[in-house]
Amino acid sequence: MRAQGRQHKLNLNNRHSWLDFSFKYGALLIIALVIIVLSAVNSAFFSYDNIADILRAISITMFVAIGVTLSQIVDGFDLSVGSTVSLTTVVAATLMVWFNQPLIVVIIVPLVIGVVIGLINAFLIVRVRIPDLLATLAVMYVIAGIHKTYTKGYSIYNNMPMSDGTKAPGKFLPDFLWIGQGKLLGVPVPVVLMIVAVALVHLFLTYTRWGRQLYITGGNREAARLAGIKVNRIRLVAYVLSGLFAAIGGILYAARIGSGQVDAGAGLLMDSVAAVFVGYSVFGAGKPNVIGTFFGALLIGVLINGLTMLNLPYFAFDIVKGAVLVLALAVTFVHLNRRKKNG
């Protein structure tokens, strides 16, 4: 009986350490595996140009995902980020094409819109106390409606015909396009911006008292409140930053494509949520964190890039992305439940 008990214990430990290992390094292993396989299949994969391409492709997702990470940290959820990208993209485009505005206005106005959306979300969630998923779901549809009404459903591009039959007066500014298409010391500008943003947000979250308060608020709001943290302000800050980063994503999108596409951000919500949940477990963090989110976005970017190389039809990509999200959620929640059970 004793011996049997010991045997049992051994098995348990093995199973647990295997789970722990896959939790901590699973996402990284999959990234490495995909890179190795794709490099073997196609020699062009592991080239500087292609890697720069992958990073550029994930840079917009990453900005949106930073916002999602922040709302997740305070135990909230922001579904409106995708629509915010769509709206800010067309606003930036129309400011140039329709209204001939200078660069500073083209950048500031979308950022202000992002902040305002964040404030609206925070008001609904913190003041009116609508559950975060429902509040931001509603806001998501409102914003999507606004951006289509504003553009009458047309994409915005240089020399587009206006409703009065004339040509649009303005054009995309070269300086603006540089943000999305230019290079800095051989590195694409969006990639540079992404790396800077990840580094700054990581420092903010890990080493400042505001970052600490975000995590504490998300961990146990009532205990945080009783310890003197202004939890409502902290949650407001999280949603405002979420809107702001989505707006940056929108600006990058317009600059990258060189036009204002309708529904540009529609696919970004799922990508960024998947990135955040993949990142939840990276290095065993066990909480939403921006470095993990970066690796989550990288995983998705590498997969999409590889699938493109394998000539898979683009409409099948959602299957892969959805599967990644399901897998990441499964790993996350198995871990959370295990932690809960073991007190």
Place this chain on the structure above:
Amino acid sequence: MTATNGRLELTMRGIVKSFAGVPALRNVDFSVLGGEIHALLGANGAGKSTLMKICSGAYTADAGEIRMSGEALHIGSPLDAMNQGIACVYQEVDTVLVPDLTVTENVMLDHIVRSRGFGTVRWSLLHREAERILAAIGAADIAVRSKAQELTIAQKQLVLIAKAVAQQAKVIIFDEPTAPLSLEEAGRLFAVMRSLRDDGVACIFISHRLDEVFALCDRITVMRDGERVATIATGETNPKSIIETMIGKPFEEEFPKLQTTIGETLLEVRNLSHGTKVRDVSLTVRRSEIVAVVGLVGAGKTELSRLLAGADVADSGEVLLNGRRLRLTQPYDAIRAGIVLVPEERRAQGVLVEESVKTNLSLPSLRELSSPLGFIKAVAERRHAERAVTELGIVTQGLDQPVKLLSGGNQQKVAVGKWLPTDADVYLFDEPTKGVDVGAKSDMFRLIGELAVQGKGIVYFSCELAEVLGIADRILVMSYGAIVKELSREEATQDKILYYASAGEAAQVELE
């Protein structure tokens, strides 16, 4: 072990369990017989809850075996335990009962779920059966058609017991069932437990209240540091020796009250009201004074403490500190003004269980521990935490240990310790000794006494009369949301407090 002569015997042998490498149970043997009430005692962190959670299937043991009357049991889940006839009456009854279902549905849930046929339920039959079971345990006054959420905590416990009886439980674990009960309700629970015992059920009773244990139990098992240190018949021991066994050293019964000189008025509360829970409360607290607010469970003590701490906003009335009127809209306001709270719900509100000792201790002082740019100074934070750990004697494996792995008493020290560097004037303690073992309790009293010596004003909310009489300078008796009587340290006795606490305002009118 010995032959059981057909008498039920549940034995746990060689039970080992550790959490994240920290051993919680080391090779524990435990046995309970049918027809006895067996107390399981130990300081917080001794492992009694863990042992019982293994027995009831909430946890799985790393090693060891469980046998029922000689036959080996496999208990891998709460359902397994239920099927083997092991039931559990928790302190948090609300997590087990379904609030929207009727008493009958809750009691007979197992029957309903497992009934054969085409899913038709014969309600009249079920109601009658539920009534029969409730009557058998002396709880016939509970209406079987009322919803579980309409019941008091004591009634919910009785429903849980009825549910265990309906499942023909052979072993029932009572995990600190009396903590939220009044004396009368506890007495009724004990009567039920005795009748279950007489029917041959094995009852395991976990409690911190030794008077209850000695009045009720046949045998006592004491645990300490994850090991069983003694099992003894109640008649062959006494409370003092049990306490010594629990803490492993001779027990000093007195919590000596430190001498202080009471100063000027610090906190003044005028006509504070909040719904029906707090009604027109006025009180003052002076420097170096310990004012106790006592009352039965549900008298409104916690609600009052939350109003003073800014956690809830009062409907009317005012709070003044040092003569200045405070505007309390959130705890931040109270803390800034100098009023801090150590809340009753320690694990949910007092500490952040997932966070480290260091993070918990630095929480209210983050601004002081940060550079102007907001970066937390790692060295300063560490030193800050080290100081609190040393001063309060917090037992931890390190500053980075998550608070959830500390014992109840040490968690409470962390909950208090985080306020010490904030230089608050008024400390509110809401049931600070709840779920805290004897050793940590006397540490807590010493700490509160020292705060008073330093000139702090203390408001001590509690229903533990003996503790209140030991520590307080002045006692305010609360009943149904109002303060019905003020007693000085000299005139207060347990009887007087109980009289005012249970009779409420009626008693006040009658006496004056």
